[in-house]
Amino acid sequence: MDKDNAQTVQWYSKAAAQGEADSESALGSMYETGLGGLVKDDAQAVQWFHQGGSTRQCNSRE
Numbered sequence: 001m002d003k004d005n006a007q008t009v010q011w012y013s014k015a016a017a018q019g020e021a022d023s024e025s026a027l028g029s030m031y032e033t034g035l036g037g038l039v040k041d042d043a044q045a046v047q048w049f050h051q052g053g054s055t056r057q058c059n060s061r062e
Contacts, residue, residue, distance in 0.1 A: 009036035016048070024052035
């Protein structure tokens with residue numbers, strides 16, 4: 001596993017937990033491709049992509 005990708009997953013996860021839409025979408029991409037030591041998981045990828053889109057939509061209403 002690439003140490004940089006594993007660290008990227010950690011940072012994206014922390015930011016996504018705080019509702020950062022770009023990080024949520026990035027996690028989706030990482031689950032989709034299996035980067036950062038993540039098991040390739042299409043269901044998780046879709047969940048993160050959906051969450052990222054929902055966060056963007058909510059933020060645009062503010």
